[in-house]
Each structure stands twice: as structure tokens, then as C-alpha cells.
Amino acid sequence: xxxxxxxxxxxxxxxxxxxxxxxxxxxxxxxxxxxxxxxxxxxxxxxxxxxxxxxxxxxxxxxxxxxxxxxxxxxxxxxxxxxxxxxxxxxxxxxxxxxxxxxxxxxxxxxxxxxxxxxxxxxxxxxxxxxxxxxxxxxxxxxxxxxxxxxxxxxxxxxxxxxxxxxxxxxxxxxxxxxxxxxxxxxxxxxxxxxxxxxxxxxxxxxxxxxxxxxxxxxxxxxxxxxxxxxxxxxxxxxxxxxxxxxxxxxxxxxxxxxxxxxxxxxxxxxxxxxxxxxxxxxxxxxxxxxxxxxxxxxxxxxxxxxxxxxxxxxxxxxxxxxxxxxxxxxxxxxxxxxxxxxxxxxxxxxxxxxxxxxxxxxxxxxxxxxxxxxxxxxxxxxxxxxx
Numbered sequence: 001x002x003x004x005x006x007x008x009x010x011x012x013x014x015x016x017x018x019x020x021x022x023x024x025x026x027x028x029x030x031x032x033x034x035x036x037x038x039x040x041x042x043x044x045x046x047x048x049x050x051x052x053x054x055x056x057x058x059x060x061x062x063x064x065x066x067x068x069x070x071x072x073x074x075x076x077x078x079x080x081x082x083x084x085x086x087x088x089x090x091x092x093x094x095x096x097x098x099x100x101x102x103x104x105x106x107x108x109x110x111x112x113x114x115x116x117x118x119x120x121x122x123x124x125x126x127x128x129x130x131x132x133x134x135x136x137x138x139x140x141x142x143x144x145x146x147x148x149x150x151x152x153x154x155x156x157x158x159x160x161x162x163x164x165x166x167x168x169x170x171x172x173x174x175x176x177x178x179x180x181x182x183x184x185x186x187x188x189x190x191x192x193x194x195x196x197x198x199x200x201x202x203x204x205x206x207x208x209x210x211x212x213x214x215x216x217x218x219x220x221x222x223x224x225x226x227x228x229x230x231x232x233x234x235x236x237x238x239x240x241x242x243x244x245x246x247x248x249x250x251x252x253x254x255x256x257x258x259x260x261x262x263x264x265x266x267x268x269x270x271x272x273x274x275x276x277x278x279x280x281x282x283x284x285x286x287x288x289x290x291x292x293x294x295x296x297x298x299x300x301x302x303x304x305x306x307x308x309x310x311x312x313x314x315x316x317x318x319x320x321x322x323x324x325x326x327x328x329x330x331x332x333x334x335x336x337x338x339x340x341x342x343x344x345x346x347x348x349x350x351x352x353x354x355x356x357x358x359x360x361x362x363x364x365x366x367x368x369x370x371x372x373x374x375x376x377x378x379x380x381x382x383x384x385x386x387x388x
Contacts, residue, residue: 010078011078017074018074022368031144036141042345044204112127155224155225161344213316252310255309256307283387
């Protein structure tokens with residue numbers, strides 16, 4: 001399975017094309033729209049979320065609610081485009097170009113300046129438009145399709161915030177994936193500890209008043225994972241590495257860890273490795289899950305636990321200093337619409353990206369021209385592993 005996305009932040013629409021989805025997968029626009037709505041929610045979101053109410057249109061690859069095995073095309077219309085028709089026109093409007101204000105004041109932390117240098121843009125809006133986190137709309141849409149595949153083979157995902165702008169959220173022990181999902185989705189700030197909800201909201205309000213932004217650390221947990229996804233035989237086949245690449249590819253994400261993660265560097269081996277046990281009922285399991293569900297780049301049957309860190313949103317209402325690319329004079333950076341935080345929305349994006357990587361791996365390992373064949377192949381593998 002592979003996919004591509006296209007579209008600009010203020011362009012007419014965003015598009016994704018997915019190839020390799022098995023035939024016979026139940027899929028509806030309503031299911032995808034529910035995921036898109038999650039992305040637009042969360043405490044601290046700003047103006048654009050009120051303008052846009054993303055709705056997907058499926059224009060190929062699905063007939064009568066079932067995938068056909070052919071490429072799936074997903075489109076989301078940007079309703080705000082009506083206010084940007086001239087600025088974002090695809091037509092040659094040479095006579096009007098002088099009246100369209102160019103963006104020449106790059107914002108620190110964004111792709112504006114480097115993109116302009118790389119692609120030789122005199123108007124840095126060309127960099128801004130495609131590098132915008134608006135692109136993650138289609139990552140979530142693609143992720144929704146991936147989740148449908150994973151659901152059919154018994155896998156489930158949940159995401160929640162474990163650090164919010166430097167505030168650590170204490171998480172109750174031994175929560176199931178279903179419990180994490182339920183608690184996080186009931187929270188406006190996507191945390192599983194309701195006792196901390198108001199504290200986080202008050203902090204976000206304070207940050208907004210300051211004209212500043214905050215980031216955080218997001219944890220995605222995956223249950224029902226088959227043993228043996230990924231491989232140790234080549235560096236680019238290790239599944240944890242693929243997930244890490246996917247997570248860091250999300251706008252504003254700067255790091256990723258699995259299980260205990262960076263804490264491993266402070267511990268002894270006896271405190272890190274997950275001891276192996278066996279029972280007739282469950283087959284091989286582990287006493288702990290410090291490695292986050294991976295050994296040798298492969299899934300070991302334990303839940304996948306992966307965390308990603310999102311930096312604060314670079315666009316500040318009290319902008320930092322920059323340099324005008326036309327005059328080379330110092331200037332306060334341009335201000336586009338911004339939010340004090342987008343960490344809850346980023347949790348939805350991260351969950352979608354992890355789902356997409358996992359779905360592609362499942363389809364790569366198991367026979368998957370159609371869903372019936374896929375489910376039979378996964379079931380046979382699960383039975384073999386249990387009896388090993």
C-alpha cells in the first residue's frame with residue numbers, strides 16, 4: 001500500500017490517492033469524516049477550525065460502500081479558498097501580480113526561508129502553502145482507511161498526551177487500549193487523567209494571553225498486533241524504524257521513542273529487557289513491555305507503545321525577529337493564523353500515521369488482494385504463532 005497527498009493550505013482542495021487497499025473493505029465517507037472532525041477538535045484551536053469543517057469526497061476506488069482494489073481518491077474542499085482565489089489562482093494573472101502582496105518576511109521555525117532558497121521563490125508564500133500542517137488533513141483521511149484495515153484484522157489504536165507544555169500527565173497503570181481511547185476522547189485536551197483537565201486548560205489560556213505557544217509529548221498505543229511484522233534482515237525493513245520515520249515526518253515533530261525510550265540510557269539491562277514467559281492459553285508473552293512491543297525491528301506480540309514530541313507552533317502572535325528577503329532589513333516575522341497549541345490535534349495525526357505504516361506492513365506480509373483472503377492469512381499466522 002502506498003499513498004500520495006497534494007494540495008496547498010489555501011488552495012481549492014486537498015487530495016490523496018491510495019493504492020494497494022484490498023478489495024472488499026467496508027469504507028464510507030462518514031467514517032473518514034469522523035476522524036477528520038477529531039483532528040479539528042481539541043482545546044486551544046483557533047480561527048481556521050471555525051472556518052473549515054472538513055468533509056471528504058471519495059471519487060474512486062469505492063463502490064456501494066466497499067473498496068474495489070483499485071486506487072482510492074479522497075478529496076477535501078477548502079471552504080476558505082473563496083477568500084484566496086486571486087492569491088492562490090493557478091492561472092497566469094500577470095497584470096494583477098503587482099497588487100498581490102508578496103510574503104518576504106520568513107517566520108522562524110517554518111519552511112518559509114529555506115524553501116524559498118531551495119526552490120528560488122521570490123514570494124515565500126509558495127513555501128508556506130505546501131509546508132503548512134493543513135497537509136495533515138489528508139494524512140488523517142488516509143489513516144482512517146488504514147484503521148479500517150487494521151480493525152478488520154483485530155488491531156486497535158489509541159493516542160493521548162503524556163506531556164503538555166512541560167507539564168507531565170500521570171497515567172494510571174495497566175490501562176487497556178480501549179480504556180485509553182475512551183478516556184482520551186472524552187477529554188478536550190486528550191489526556192487520560194481527568195483530574196488534570198482543568199489545570200491544562202488554564203495553562204493553555206495563559207499561554208494564549210501571552211501570545212505564545214506550547215508543544216508536548218504524544219503516546220500512541222496499538223493492541224492486537226501480530227507477532228513478526230517487520231524484519232531484522234535489512235535496515236530498511238525494521239518496522240520500528242518505519243514508524244519512527246513516519247512520526248518525525250509530521251509537521252513540528254522533532255523526536256520519537258518506543259517503550260522506555262530515552263530512559264534506556266539511564267538503566268541497566270536487567271531493568272530494561274522483557275522476560276519471556278509461556279502458557280498454554282496465550283503462548284509466548286512478556287512479563288513487561290519496556291521495549292514498546294519491538295525486538296530486532298519486529299513486533300513481538302506486545303502492544304506497540306510509541307511516543308512523539310511536538311515542538312511549539314512556530315507562528316507567534318508576538319512574532320520573533322526575522323529579516324526581509326527583499327531589503328535584508330530586520331523585521332518582525334509575518335503572522336498567519338495560529339493556535340496556542342495543536343497537541344491534541346497532532347495526537348490524531350500521529351495515530352493516523354502509525355496506523356498507515358502498520359496497515360502497509362500488514363498488507364506486505366499477508367496475502368491481501370481481498371479482505372477475506374487477508375483475514376484468513378492473519379488468522380492462520382496467529383494460530384501458528386500460538387502453537388510455536
